[in-house]
Amino acid sequence: MFERIPGAADFLGDGVALSNMEGVVLYANLAARTLLGLEEGGRTLPLASPVRRALESVRRGLDELPKEIPIRGVQHDGRPMYAEARLERLSDEGTVIVLLRNQTQAMLYANLLKNLIDMLYANLRLPCEALAAAVGRAESAMATGQPDVDLIKESLARAVVVKEGCEGLVDLSHLIGHFPIAGDERMPAANLFQLLVERIGQVARELGLTFQAAPAPEGLPALYGSSKWLLRALEEPLVAVLGEADEARGLTANVAATPEGFLIAFRLRCRQRPAGMGEGSGEILPEAQAMLAPELAIDRHVLELHGGRARLHWNANGDCLELTFRFALKTGVREESTLGAEQAQRYARDIAQLYRLRVQGNLKGQEP
Structure with a gap:
């Protein structure tokens, strides 16, 4: 056009x-x-x-x-x-x-x-x-x-x-999620997000303007924002596994698009050891693991959904506990030709199963 x-x-x-x-x-x-x-x-x-x-x-x-x-x-x-x-x-x-x-x-x-x-x-x-x-x-x-x-x-x-x-x-909360595009098919918004981040930088250079993306957690150069509606959708199932959060610290998230994929990091800080967590070891007890998709491989260090693999990591910090969830979705533009609609749908189902969410209809715009 x-x-x-x-x-x-x-x-x-x-x-x-x-x-x-x-x-x-x-x-x-x-x-x-x-x-x-x-x-x-x-x-x-x-x-x-x-x-x-x-x-x-x-x-x-x-x-x-x-x-x-x-x-x-x-x-x-x-x-x-x-x-x-x-x-x-x-x-x-x-x-x-x-x-x-x-x-x-x-x-x-x-x-x-x-x-x-x-x-x-x-x-x-x-x-x-x-x-x-x-x-x-x-x-x-x-x-x-x-x-x-x-x-x-x-x-x-x-x-x-x-x-x-x-x-x-x-x-940038409205960037996250799976929106219907044609019929019943869905494509992760990460595809668009990554392309936009790359293209905006290119356009900026062509016009002689300065474009500097915000620093994401751990120094990843990416554009990110607080996804408060996503936190609202995840709050109940996360607390069920992790226990009540300290209201003053609460649940936070960062969202990033990188050349390698799409990353969401969740952190929940609470004063007591979360329910369902092993004493000091970080292992997920069976009652907590039951909330996760059964086909996902669970490890005791990092919860990272990537091609169907998931792991969990937590660190004791004084009287608080910090848990970080990361989803690296390899659904960027470079992988689009090999990903296909079926694989993209599987990513969506995995995420929905992991947190007992529907791909659609459970995303709220209200702040937590």
């Missing part, structure tokens, strides 16, 4: 297209909002700036697009894909999003691209509270099974970048 928008290919580059994600239509990066945000942020682009020229060209091109656009592509299993899309305007500033007909959740992927592209310019700065509320409203609407599309569009369109210096950077 980008070749039909004058200037868009020059600005974003052909590599930004997600060719193998069925049902996904890229967000047409909107010139008016970007220019407005840049100038409100104190960065005035010279009239001769190639970035300004490209943005204005995109804006003009969008006005010339038809409202209905045929989308052709190939699904990840090789089947052809065809759908009708429509353009939706969100504001007078010219914000436009492309929605697939009858595929409301496909717009999430489009919004993710928008959010990270916008992050390059830090053109929208919101307090953490406003950002969390926007994402929360959108996720809550999705969880009902009959999402308010207008609410989701507005919320996610505004949930872009938090104020400079605010802890947490940007909440």
